Amino acid sequence: MKNRIIIIDDDISIRKMLRFIIEKNSLGQIIEELSSGDKASELIKIYNPDIVLIDFLLPEKDGVEIIKESIKNGYRGKFIMISQVKDSDMIGEAYKQGVLFFIHKPINEIEVKSVLENIIKTIEVDRSMEIIRTTLINTAPPKKEESKDDLKKIFSDLGIISEFGINDLKKVILSIMILKERNSSKPYQLKDIFQEVIENYKINDGVDINFKSFEQRIRRLVYKAFENICHVGAEDFYNPIFSKYSNILFDMGEIRKVINNFDGNEEKKGKINVKKFIEGIVLKVR
Template identity: 45%
Template sequence: MILMTSTFLIIDDDINVRKMLTYLIIKNNLGKVVEELDNGEHAPEEIMFYQPDIVLIDFLLPQKDGIEIIQSCRSLGYKGKFIMISQVDNDNMIAKAYENGIIFFIHKPINNIEAINVIKGVCQTLQLERSVAMIKDAVFHIEREKQTNVQDNWREQIDYIFTDIGIIGESGCKDLIKLIEEIVSLKKKKKSSNYQLQDIYQQIAEEERLLNNTVIHARTIEQRIRRTILKALENIAALGNDDYYNSKFIEHSGVLFDFKQVKQEINHINNSREDRGKISVKKFVEGVVSKLNF
């Protein structure tokens, strides 16, 4: 897929991080860096002035932190994408960042493959959004028919991704697809929709109860989904262990999983005494959704 040119603004108080990200963006023909900032003091004003497609932003910054900047920009009407860069491992802080509209995390110290995969994934999302907008403008009079075709297409894309990562036949695959379909439905109504996974687990359990006349708990749905995603992590790690440059490993590892956890799973494959990698259901499903054309 040929990517349309994207513009970037980088905010990080470490000049080496800024230069590395700029280098990766230019080297991989991902777009143009329009500005670099070393603190958050005037960041919202600079973002609104340059209107970059993507902002790469550190969590902890002098003057004003990343969350404050994102909140200010959203209140001012900025529609671009945020990718957060951070050493932060606190789950509550990370959750707060996702709630405020970041797309993905790039963890420090920066891993080149992870950074490229994440940035490429967001660029592809932008390209899909632009393409869909152009199609809507061109064929507005057949909008209903187009929406039906696109919906069928993104459902096929889910099957393709799940086949790629080896989970299409897993017992929890249907639950995972239902979860993703619900999130897609929410995002089709409002791109920045907030949601609670527990609410969707409960909804899936209720639908299954009505369909099969059996009592099932939301916790059971969650466990099925987590087992399926853990299997995906195992499969991806196995690909990377065999060939670090395997195309499926490169395409999916940093988008669907925390890259540190992929490496931990690879360590476990090579030494069963090592802890297994961990998964984040929200990162996985948001990663899948970012790949869909809907």
């Protein structure tokens, strides 16, 4: 079954290039191309594609606004943002609205292929879980110990297994996995998951944890993993660990920015998105 794709970009050369890459690598079926944001959310609702490749800056209406409207209209497919924007606040807003992957301009075939393959894996997992729930067969979630073993391997690969707060991160990820087993398409707020984990600490261990401190611990862990991946990529861009985790857990544009400045005089900090990181790990474990 081919995934149905809509491309929204005002640059015809970008649309043609994306179409060529998608068709060449059999990554899906393009059912529509749009050159502006006008009526985009309405057409997304009508076509209900599996994937929307959408430009950040569009005539009539920008990509983030279209995503907001589409989700409000009930769309539950996957958005991939196409962008040459480097403003961290704008990119952060896109992540906040539900974008988990970016394709950066100028278009690179390797990046497009990698991003779409990861999105397709996510879709396949969601479909499998929906079939299981619908047919009432084997609805039990993965065994907790198996999930913990998988997480241990991932944390080890990322070089954070011995870091302070790793048990907090593990609890957050397992909570989200349980939530997704119940309803894979239901949206959630990360802060609600954090609060749930904190309340469980209080109930089970009698420990009061400050929300801000908890949030900062998780963010520091994610940034440590980001730094480690950047160092791996700087040494060997084709390292299996880098290939396995870089694109699915982090933004490649941010990774490249940090790697490109390792040898410079000015040290640049990259931006991370905690939800993208956690969603990527959930996908790997599932």
